[in-house]
Amino acid sequence: MASAAPMPTAPPAWDTVAIVGVGLIGGSVGRALLERGLAKQVVGIGHRATSLRAAKKVGAVTSTTTDLARGVARANLVVICTPVEQIAAQALVALNHAPAGALITDAGSTKQQIVAAVEKKLPPGGRFVGSHPMAGSEKSGPGEARADLFVGRAVIVTPTKKSPAADTEAVGEFWAALGARVFMMSPEAHDRAVAGTSHLPHLISALLAAVTRSEDAPLIAGGWLDTTRVAGGDPELWRQILQSNDQQVLAALAQFEKQLTSARRALERGDGARLAKLLAQGKAVRDALGN
């Protein structure tokens, strides 16, 4: 998002930002905005009074409301950080109640269904571009919010052919101002990629944990703890993510099952060369992409 032309380097600033959903992600957006002096007012919008109070207490928002339409009424920027099944409908309410020219984005882990649903009913002049900050965790709630959550993290901004370049750029600048590394790709490319890098690993991790016998607890060591860590995430949030990206997750799963069958047959047949090759493939990718 860096500009090549010499220009004032002041970060973008907003008078009023509305955050819908003040959990780990929404709360961290609010704290980052306020602690970096990027917004004068941050309105926290949510269903539960306890979460809203907690968000205010940790300095994530300056005011709160349970009324979405009223909460966005003065917002220049609206960031929707709720579970994926709620995002499209809330984005449309925000688009219809925020001031003219307000920019709307979201933080959902899947993009194709959300972006298509919003663009289908986009009001004239409405500005919406989807986002996905890769900063989730098995932790949740405003109590886990951190102002530096996005620093150095990838945020994927997902414009379509209908997205004005200025809107896409403005959304990218917002995340960059929170310290993120911003990438642009289509909602389809995003969903295909995260099916392999996030959704499939989550599903597999949960299934691995589920088949572990509690009497084997003394034999649990670092490998199991690492491999199953994300299984501690909220099952309902992840049910929504997996179902809203079901076709891409099924495609990634088919690839995985093919490898799994190959590994099982190698074990059954005592084919050590084949087994070693499969393990070496995994190590090569891990060494290349991990750190």
Place this chain on the structure above:
Amino acid sequence: MASAAPMPTAPPAWDTVAIVGVGLIGGSVGRALLERGLAKQVVGIGHRATSLRAAKKVGAVTSTTTDLARGVARANLVVICTPVEQIAAQALVALNHAPAGALITDAGSTKQQIVAAVEKKLPPGGRFVGSHPMAGSEKSGPGEARADLFVGRAVIVTPTKKSPAADTEAVGEFWAALGARVFMMSPEAHDRAVAGTSHLPHLISALLAAVTRSEDAPLIAGGWLDTTRVAGGDPELWRQILQSNDQQVLAALAQFEKQLTSARRALERGDGARLAKLLAQGKAVRDALGN
């Protein structure tokens, strides 16, 4: 391993300990013994002169040799820390060349095949009880060795009906003296348990990494890094571990594949309730057994 009777609390001490294989585990055993003053001499035994030199340089051994029979000739205790396929044969050489009364144990990740092979040819008066320190890592080599590697870690000691109680206890005291929490179970129970807590997770982690596309690297975040961390381990070491525990790994894999099929069908049919239940099962086990 604590005794209820009042007795001198000095830790067990050995005049000479021989360590066969001076990688992460063997090197850490040596460093722990020497830094805790538990052994006067530690003989490092290995194939490669470079590893032996490195082990001596980091303070893991006091002398080195590539000759197993000569290396154990004065040892009161021999700890075999080589890849699992080499352990039984080396244990038998050690049993036949160490002084009368020397205690032999190992650090192999599987126990049934190794213990059976050693007991089958145990010389009269030979003292062997298998062990498995749950302290492996995707790192390897004597350069990674740490004196505190075993502190607080579980070590499983696997006696059989043939093991004299005094030998089992002495092996347990050895690991306890390095700071480990010692558990006792049969080789069969051990192998069944680690198939689920270690071997299956390793295999799955490697397969998950293998199906990740390199062009998706920007979308890799903490979940993928955790879930695939152990895939960075040595493929040949893990090929040996998986094959030497193939029946138990296949049994654990069958359980996993059953869950996987259930999850795939839930996704295919849009059965959100079933999917949520599977994810909740995983979270329940992770929350109960993890930390």
